[in-house]
Structures are given as structure tokens and as C-alpha cells.
Amino acid sequence: DAKTTQxxxxxxxxxxxANLPCNHSTISGNEYVYWYRQIHSQGPQYIIHGxxxxxxxxxxxxxxxxxxxxxxxxxxxxTLRDTAVYYCIVRVPIYNTDKLIFGTGTRLxxxx
Amino acid sequence: EPEVTQTPSHQVTQMGQEVILRCVPISNHLYFYWYRQILGQKVExxxxFYNNEISEKSEIFxxxxxVERPDGSNFTLxxxxxxxxxxxxxxxxxxxxxxxxxxxxGPGTRLTVL
Numbered sequence: 001d002a003k004t005t006q007x008x009x010x011x012x013x014x015x016x017x018a019n020l021p022c023n024h025s026t027i028s029g030n031e032y033v034y035w036y037r038q039i040h041s042q043g044p045q046y047i048i049h050g051x052x053x054x055x056x057x058x059x060x061x062x063x064x065x066x067x068x069x070x071x072x073x074x075x076x077x078x079t080l081r082d083t084a085v086y087y088c089i090v091r092v093p094i095y096n097t098d099k100l101i102f103g104t105g106t107r108l109x110x111x112x
Numbered sequence: 113e114p115e116v117t118q119t120p121s122h123q124v125t126q127m128g129q130e131v132i133l134r135c136v137p138i139s140n141h142l143y144f145y146w147y148r149q150i151l152g153q154k155v156e157x158x159x160x161f162y163n164n165e166i167s168e169k170s171e172i173f174x175x176x177x178x179v180e181r182p183d184g185s186n187f188t189l190x191x192x193x194x195x196x197x198x199x200x201x202x203x204x205x206x207x208x209x210x211x212x213x214x215x216x217x218g219p220g221t222r223l224t225v226l
Contacts, residue, residue, distance in 0.1 A: 034214075043116070043203045043217030044155060087155075098143065098207070099168060100215060102155040 004088045009107040012082075018075040020106050022088030025069040032091060033064060035073045036100070037084040044087065044102070047073065078110045114138045116218035118204050124224045125194055133189045133221045135204030144187045145205040145215060146179065148172070155203070161187065194225045 005023040012018040024033065034049040048055055048062045050071075055062045061074040075082055087105040091098075117136045125131050137144050146158040159169040161179050178190045187206075191198055201222050205215040 038155070041149075041201060041220065041222075043205070043220050045217065046214035049214070098160055098215075099145070099157040099170075100147075100155075101157065104154060 004090060004103055006086075006088055006103065006106045008104065009109070011109050011111060012075075012078045014080060014110055014112050015077055018073075018078040018082065018108055018110070020073040020075075020086050020088075020108065021070065022073070023070045024088070024090050027068050027090050033062065033068075033071050034089045034091060034100070035060070035062065036087045036089065036102075037082075038087070038105070039081075039084040044100075047086075078108075080110050080112065082108065083110045084108060116204055116206055116216050118202075118218040118221050120221060121219070122222045122224070124226065127196055127225055128193050131191050131194055131223065133191075133202050133204075133223070135187045135189070135218055136185050137187055137204065137206030138208075138216055139185070141206035141208050141216070143167075143207045143209065143215075144179075144181070145207075146189045147203045147205065147217075148200040149203065149220075150197075150200045158189075158202075191223075194223075196225050199223055199225045 032049050032051050035047040036044040038044045048057055048060050050062045064071045085105040085107050087102050089100055119134045144161040147155050149155045157170050159173045160167045176192045180188050201220040203220045204218045207213050207215045
């Protein structure tokens, strides 16, 4: 699986959009970009995933650059409950492996 | 909303003892996983399980570890002879299929080995 690079920490004011970047310059054509988050010591929580088109769901939007070398997770209106560690993971869902390889992620602190 | 559950939430054991961590995956899911997270470190994959057999395991998952689906609902992780370095949060996860669907994680079991 391709390696990802994320900033170690970010701050965001409550109510503002949180934009979390991820660099995955070695991503291959069949690898998807997944985002999970971990609030305190809880189990990781799936947020969103995509291949090359931008994706949106009730939690967030995922913007993937045209060359697919980077992506941005957008939380449109961050709340205090969005304070968490956010993980960007690239993986090929098939090809006999379905494990998630977590990096160190970005620690997002939402402040009042 | 369906969720993965794990018991116990906290397990304290003596070094060398056997422990069994229990998980109830989401009912229509077919793929099951165990991950662990040592305090302050990354979440690490241990093992994946499908159709009553291990489909993949990491180098952490040595002979001291085993998994089992003893009935239609439970999924267990057994550590035969615990070591101090086994102290960690253990997360169970499940997914409906392995291809594109997300893995749903349980709340974790904190294992403390004394």
C-alpha cells in the first residue's frame, strides 16, 4: 500500500470548515483513499473513501486532486465533537488483502 | 444503528495467564478483524478472518494468538500466555465484504498485563 503523509496536528475554530490534507504521491491507479478518525481512545470510525472523483456524505467531503497524489478531507462545519485523530489510508480493497494500515494521522483540535 | 460490541471493556491479568477477548460483529457482516493499539502508538493490524479461517495475519500474530468464531455471533481473540508487552487496546472490526465497504470498529478492550 502507498505511503501517506499528514501534518501531525491542526486547529480549527468551531463552526468553521476543517480542511485536512493528505499526501499520497506514490498512489497507484487502483488504490482507494480512505479516511478514518479516532476520538480519544475509541475504536476508529470510518468517514469516507474515494478513488478519483470527489465524494460527499453526511459527515464530510473528500477532494482528490486530478493526479491523485494528494487529497483533502473537509469537515464543513466543525464541532467540538470532531476533535480527534484523522487517518488517511490508501489501499487496494481486493488483491487478497483487506487490512487497514494506520499511520500517525493528524490530531485535529476544534476550539470554541 | 447496528454496532460492533466488545467485552470486557477492561481486562487485567497476570503475566503468563490466558485471556479471551470477545467481540460480537454486526450481524450480516462476513469479514472480521482484530487490531491493537499500544498506548500512544499506531493502530496495528493483527488478523483478518473469513469463512471460518484466517485470511491474513501480521507478524505480531504469533503462536500465542488465536481467533475463533465459536458460534454464529461471537468472534474471539485468545492470547495463550500473556506478556507485559501485550498490554494494549484491542479493537475488533467487521465488514460486509472485503472489497469497498468500510470496516466498523468496536469500542475496544483495554488489556493490562501485570
